[in-house]
Amino acid sequence: MRDLTEKALETCSKEGASYADIRIVTIKDEDISIKRGNIQALNITNIKGFGIRTIANGGLGFAGSYLVTPEEIKRVAKLAVRIGKASGATRKKPIEFVDVKAVEDSYKTPFKKDPFSVPTEEKIEILVEVDKRLKEYNPDVIKMTQSDYRGHREEKIFASTEGAYITQQITFAGGGFSCTAISPGTQPQRRSFPGSFRGNFSAEGYEYFESLNLLENVEKTAKEAIALTEAKACPTEKTTLLIDGHQLMLQIHESCGHPTELDRVLGTEAAFAGTSFMTPDLLGKLQYGSEHVNMVADSTSLTGLGTYGYDDEGVKAKKVDLVREGLFVGYQSSRETAAIIGLEESSAGMRADNPQKLPLVRMVNINLEPGDWKRDEIIADTKKGILMSTNKSWSIDDKRLNFQFGTEIAWEIVNGEISNIIRSPTYTAITPEFWGSMDAHSKDDWKLLGTPNCGKGQPGQVMYVGHGCGTARFHNVRVGITKEATATDGVQ
Amino acid sequence: MEFNKELLLEKGQFVLKEAEKLGATQAEVTISMRNSALTRLANSIIDQNVAERHATVSTIIYIGKKKGSTSVEVLDKDSLKQAIEQAAKIAKISPENKDFKSLPGPQKYSTEISIEDFVSKNTLNATPEQRAEFATLAIDSAHAIDKRINAVAGAISHIAVENLIMNSLGVEAYEKGTGSNVNLTVLAEDGKEQTAGWSADNRKDFTELHIQEVAEKAARKAADGFGMKYLEPGEYEVILEPAAVGGLMFFMSYFGFSAMMYQDYISFLRDKIGDKLFSEKLNLWDDSFDKRLVYQALFDDEGYPKSKLEMITKGVVKNLAYDTLTADKDGVKSTGHNAKFRGRSMPFPGNLLISDGNSNLDEMIAETKNGILVTHFHYQNAVNPTKGIFTGLTRDGAWYVKNGEIQYPLRTLRYTDSVLKFLANIDLIGKYMDLNDTQAKVPPMKLPAFTISGSQKE
Numbered sequence: 001m002r003d004l005t006e007k008a009l010e011t012c013s014k015e016g017a018s019y020a021d022i023r024i025v026t027i028k029d030e031d032i033s034i035k036r037g038n039i040q041a042l043n044i045t046n047i048k049g050f051g052i053r054t055i056a057n058g059g060l061g062f063a064g065s066y067l068v069t070p071e072e073i074k075r076v077a078k079l080a081v082r083i084g085k086a087s088g089a090t091r092k093k094p095i096e097f098v099d100v101k102a103v104e105d106s107y108k109t110p111f112k113k114d115p116f117s118v119p120t121e122e123k124i125e126i127l128v129e130v131d132k133r134l135k136e137y138n139p140d141v142i143k144m145t146q147s148d149y150r151g152h153r154e155e156k157i158f159a160s161t162e163g164a165y166i167t168q169q170i171t172f173a174g175g176g177f178s179c180t181a182i183s184p185g186t187q188p189q190r191r192s193f194p195g196s197f198r199g200n201f202s203a204e205g206y207e208y209f210e211s212l213n214l215l216e217n218v219e220k221t222a223k224e225a226i227a228l229t230e231a232k233a234c235p236t237e238k239t240t241l242l243i244d245g246h247q248l249m250l251q252i253h254e255s256c257g258h259p260t261e262l263d264r265v266l267g268t269e270a271a272f273a274g275t276s277f278m279t280p281d282l283l284g285k286l287q288y289g290s291e292h293v294n295m296v297a298d299s300t301s302l303t304g305l306g307t308y309g310y311d312d313e314g315v316k317a318k319k320v321d322l323v324r325e326g327l328f329v330g331y332q333s334s335r336e337t338a339a340i341i342g343l344e345e346s347s348a349g350m351r352a353d354n355p356q357k358l359p360l361v362r363m364v365n366i367n368l369e370p371g372d373w374k375r376d377e378i379i380a381d382t383k384k385g386i387l388m389s390t391n392k393s394w395s396i397d398d399k400r401l402n403f404q405f406g407t408e409i410a411w412e413i414v415n416g417e418i419s420n421i422i423r424s425p426t427y428t429a430i431t432p433e434f435w436g437s438m439d440a441h442s443k444d445d446w447k448l449l450g451t452p453n454c455g456k457g458q459p460g461q462v463m464y465v466g467h468g469c470g471t472a473r474f475h476n477v478r479v480g481i482t483k484e485a486t487a488t489d490g491v492q
Numbered sequence: 493m494e495f496n497k498e499l500l501l502e503k504g505q506f507v508l509k510e511a512e513k514l515g516a517t518q519a520e521v522t523i524s525m526r527n528s529a530l531t532r533l534a535n536s537i538i539d540q541n542v543a544e545r546h547a548t549v550s551t552i553i554y555i556g557k558k559k560g561s562t563s564v565e566v567l568d569k570d571s572l573k574q575a576i577e578q579a580a581k582i583a584k585i586s587p588e589n590k591d592f593k594s595l596p597g598p599q600k601y602s603t604e605i606s607i608e609d610f611v612s613k614n615t616l617n618a619t620p621e622q623r624a625e626f627a628t629l630a631i632d633s634a635h636a637i638d639k640r641i642n643a644v645a646g647a648i649s650h651i652a653v654e655n656l657i658m659n660s661l662g663v664e665a666y667e668k669g670t671g672s673n674v675n676l677t678v679l680a681e682d683g684k685e686q687t688a689g690w691s692a693d694n695r696k697d698f699t700e701l702h703i704q705e706v707a708e709k710a711a712r713k714a715a716d717g718f719g720m721k722y723l724e725p726g727e728y729e730v731i732l733e734p735a736a737v738g739g740l741m742f743f744m745s746y747f748g749f750s751a752m753m754y755q756d757y758i759s760f761l762r763d764k765i766g767d768k769l770f771s772e773k774l775n776l777w778d779d780s781f782d783k784r785l786v787y788q789a790l791f792d793d794e795g796y797p798k799s800k801l802e803m804i805t806k807g808v809v810k811n812l813a814y815d816t817l818t819a820d821k822d823g824v825k826s827t828g829h830n831a832k833f834r835g836r837s838m839p840f841p842g843n844l845l846i847s848d849g850n851s852n853l854d855e856m857i858a859e860t861k862n863g864i865l866v867t868h869f870h871y872q873n874a875v876n877p878t879k880g881i882f883t884g885l886t887r888d889g890a891w892y893v894k895n896g897e898i899q900y901p902l903r904t905l906r907y908t909d910s911v912l913k914f915l916a917n918i919d920l921i922g923k924y925m926d927l928n929d930t931q932a933k934v935p936p937m938k939l940p941a942f943t944i945s946g947s948q949k950e
């Protein structure tokens with residue numbers, strides 16, 4: 001492979017590029033889904049290809065192809081330089097990168113059981129059994145069942161004209177299940193385990209999927225789905241809100257992860273995902289949250305979906321403060337964006353979801369650092385409130401200020417104890433007000449969770465990212481916001 | 493990109509033959525060649541600029557009712573052979589899919605339209621330099637509108653695709669086509685406030701993109717956006733520009749009209765087919781043969797012929813969109829709406845039209861007593877799909893309209909409302925507009941009641 005990468009970089013230099021890098025990537029993905037007792041998906045994907053990024057005439061160019069042959073690499077290298085030159089012509093000043101130490105290295109996320117060595121039959125067997133037991137729990141009410149497994153592996157080579165040559169292997173696996181209870185005259189109610197949207201994932205091997213103990217959680221999950229059909233609706237009020245990991249992760253993702261992506265802050269996503277309220281003039285000044293809020297972007301923490309040795313620009317993984325004791329102190333960045341606002345180095349946040357896609361600033365593991373509390377202590381310390389779990393819906397504005405979330409389930413908290421189940425819970429708030437009201441975060445149920453579904457960029461890319469968190473408490477939050485809309489129950 | 497039907501046929505036949513050797517009782521192969529390029533603007537420069545070349549071969553093998561599938565991005569025979577073997581291996585160990593009856597048999601495709609008309613030579617020959625020229629035109633046109641314009645963002649792109657779907661029962665479906673898009677978000681700033689405007693266009697022929705018109709329209713919206721005010725949440729009349737209507741229709745068709753969503757108890761149309769749920773002014777259908785749409789197609793992602801699908805006629809819910817699997821489950825025929833995405837598939841009607849009316853934006857504004865004018869929505873999502881409740885935010889321009897006149901621009905608004913409620917009555921439907929700012933062909937419309945659930949204070 002090294003002769004191919006060298007040829008590519010040589011061609012770029014010869015064509016007039018001042019910088020070039022090439023990524024040659026193979027992706028293997030196993031996706032299994034059982035729905036209502038049937039195979040919904042059983043698919044193996046193999047992607048191979050390369051992408052060449054250049055700076056020419058001060059502009060950035062990128063081109064890729066599926067065909068990893070010397071002739072095609074030469075054609076694409078020339079095209080990437082030509083595209084760079086065309087971009088450069090529109091720039092006011094040439095693109096600049098902060099320095100990076102060019103290294104030769106290799107890295108591998110650790111695993112005990114290779115997900116691609118475990119027979120597919122074994123995975124199917126577990127999923128089918130989960131699906132069957134969900135249905136059997138109460139065939140009259142549990143109408144919709146689904147169980148999922150996914151294993152993923154990327155083998156990446158990165159080489160640059162600065163002399164870097166890095167090989168990496170990233171592996172993740174995971175899964176989960178969900179069921180929907182329907183009883184006459186009530187709304188369908190879904191309940192998922194361990195999280196919604198096909199479960200939870202971790203940069204480990206098959207042992208992570210096994211550790212989820214899906215079968216042991218069938219009964220509790222089905223029971224909750226059925227209980228939701230009889231539960232009372234979420235009240236409309238301002239209250240104390242407790243959120244556990246499988247909702248808190250998405251709260252962190254949307255209201256801290258996205259707005260601290262520096263490319264987004266600088267306007268790169270203005271026409272698509274949006275911009276950010278966390279602008280450079282607020283760095284070190286904005287009180288983002290209460291003194292209990294500490295958020296980091298950490299690509300070094302083991303088992304996270306945002307864990308790697310080097311990013312797709314060859315920058316070594318690191319841990320960067322985003323919010324420290326409530327104060328906004330840092331960004332997720334790239335070599336280009338760091339240079340624009342005068343940072344010394346990139347946060348190592350660049351990743352692409354496909355060999356033929358341009359790396360973008362992507363979340364790594366965006367973690368809310370553990371607090372001093374135990375989950376039970378937070379509940380015991382709450383006189384009146386609502387505990388919400390498992391994301392169901394989300395929507396947030398393009399500056400990441402105004403958000404609205406819905407979860408699968410909630411419980412009333414009365415005098416320090418978990419009480420009645422609440423259906424269709426929703427809450428809405430403004431980002432700094434919301435995090436400003438956080439006064440407790442737990443450590444005992446703190447977990448590094450992962451979602452493989454983060455969309456960004458044009459053309460679109462879907463990235464897998466991690467979020468570490470436990471259970472947190474917020475005050476004076478507006479809940480039950482769909483009351484106006486649910487008042488249309490009478491409409492056919 | 494050069495089309496090469498013979499190459500695709502040769503590879504397709506190879507896959508089917510290998511599948512048969514491995515014991516497949518039925519097999520399907522999809523070969524897709526795709527060249528695309530996209531120039532992305534930000535801060536009034538070309539910020540990202542990319543080109544891709546893909547070749548994907550997806551193989552589905554059935555052994556009885558057991559199915560295995562693989563998707564690979566390679567074309568050489570050895571790699572293809574491996575992929576087919578893997579699909580066969582999976583099929584052998586897979587549990588039976590009880591709903592599966594058969595892949596579709598040989599099909600006749602519409603001769604109303606010709607695939608040669610799907611292709612524009614100009615798009616095939618588009619260059620990075622042409623995209624850069626368009627980018628410069630977009631940037632200059634927008635900045636010329638108003639001194640306060642401070643950033644042009646967006647994307648200019650084109651694509652060429654060639655698809656072959658073959659199966660062991662005799663389906664042989666070949667299609668090619670080109671497309672192009674411009675979408676621009678123009679930002680303006682006066683030292684106190686930042687505003688945004690948006691517009692877009694889609695064309696088969698890259699050189700026909702209305703770059704200047706899109707840039708000027710987006711810039712004018714940004715320039716007209718200063719002096720934004722807060723609006724108290726509540727129920728208002730609403731004027732939806734075509735892009736706003738198109739966005740709503742996407743969600744409505746995805747969550748409501750897909751037979752899979754229906755069978756999964758997610759659709760808000762459950763047990764309501766045949767009911768009059770919407771205003772009798774509303775006619776919604778899917779028709780991939782309609783030449784008014786930018787993109788046409790002869791068949792769906794399993795090679796089944798497309799057909800016109802009446803979805804809402806005079807407010808009455810008519811039909812769901814089916815593919816063969818969901819159709820077999822309900823004992824009906826596929827409507828030709830299979831859509832495959834990342835190894836999964838579902839029926840989805842994506843060639844949408846709403847019949848237009850005689851009104852226009854000016855008349856709608858004049859007829860509005862207490863309402864809002866919306867350019868388009870951002871970040872829409874289903875809050876409760878079984879009740880048709882969706883949420884979303886206004887973006888790139890929303891204005892308050894009172895007693896027939898636009899009063900002032902509004903800060904970001906959030907709507908949370910059920911389509912079953914807000915489309916139950918429609919005041920006015922306009923004529924189609926010039927730009928193809930969504931891929932659906934939809935007119936602007938005015939609704940009497942739309943629920944704003946949240947409003948940005950500052």
Ligand SMILES: [Zn+2]
Binds near residue numbers: 253258454455
């Ligand atoms: Zn995201």
